[in-house]
Amino acid sequence: MQIQFKLSVMANLFISLTLREAKLNYGNRMILSTDLHVGDATRGAKLYERLLCNSCHGGGVTPGQEGRLFGPDLAGATRRLSRPELADAIVYPSKQVADRFKAQEVRLKDGEPLTGFITEQTGEAITLAARDQVHRVPRSRILAITAQSASLMPEKLLNSLTDEEIRDLLAFLDRGIGSTGATAQEDRR
Numbered sequence: 001m002q003i004q005f006k007l008s009v010m011a012n013l014f015i016s017l018t019l020r021e022a023k024l025n026y027g028n029r030m031i032l033s034t035d036l037h038v039g040d041a042t043r044g045a046k047l048y049e050r051l052l053c054n055s056c057h058g059g060g061v062t063p064g065q066e067g068r069l070f071g072p073d074l075a076g077a078t079r080r081l082s083r084p085e086l087a088d089a090i091v092y093p094s095k096q097v098a099d100r101f102k103a104q105e106v107r108l109k110d111g112e113p114l115t116g117f118i119t120e121q122t123g124e125a126i127t128l129a130a131r132d133q134v135h136r137v138p139r140s141r142i143l144a145i146t147a148q149s150a151s152l153m154p155e156k157l158l159n160s161l162t163d164e165e166i167r168d169l170l171a172f173l174d175r176g177i178g179s180t181g182a183t184a185q186e187d188r189r
């Protein structure tokens with residue numbers, strides 16, 4: 001009875017891991033094979049904002065939704081990165097993280113740990129850019145600083161998207177982002 005139960009739990013776990021991996025693989029292959037010109041950049045902009053990419057990368061086009069820069073600026077990313085690099089960056093964020101964007105966890109003597117990027121260090125204090133604000137922390141408050149191996153970019157961001165939506169998002173990354181609005185995008189087509 002118990003063994004059977006354990007087996008079925010393991011089988012379920014195995015199936016859900018395989019499905020999860022299949023879904024990520026699929027997203028990765030979609031990005032590798034998509035023609036960046038077929039999607040609709042204006043619809044892609046809406047997706048970019050709906051998925052909150054703008055909350056870390058800036059570049060939103062709707063007034064008030066410009067977002068802020070916490071991770072890398074994505075203007076020109078489709079040209080700067082090779083296609084496999086772009087696909088990995090979006091689908092497997094932790095696979096390769098540039099040194100500048102390696103996250104650190106700062107444990108404090110007096111409060112919740114902070115996570116973000118160290119942008120400045122002096123003998124007295126460190127400056128840490130966290131997702132919502134920049135902290136200046138005196139060294140006397142710090143217990144330990146630990147490098148994180150995982151990216152601060154969430155995984156599975158594309159899992160809820162249809163193929164068409166993935167194409168639209170890529171079209172926006174390719175020719176919409178970095179411009180000031182929908183009109184500028186139209187001009188570039």
Ligand code: HEC
Pocket residue numbers: 048051052053054055056057070071072073074077081086089090093094096097098101131151152153154157158
């Ligand atoms: C919680 C913050 C966060 C969100 C939300 C987020 N990202 Fe990121 N992203 C990062 C960070 C941090 C990095 C740099 C570290 C890394 O490479 O994973 C990054 C890296 C990237 C890169 C590689 C850039 C380069 O120059 O190497 C791409 C492309 C990217 N993100 C696209 C997206 C897209 C598209 C979305 C929305 C679907 C998104 N990101 C949502 C934080 C975020």
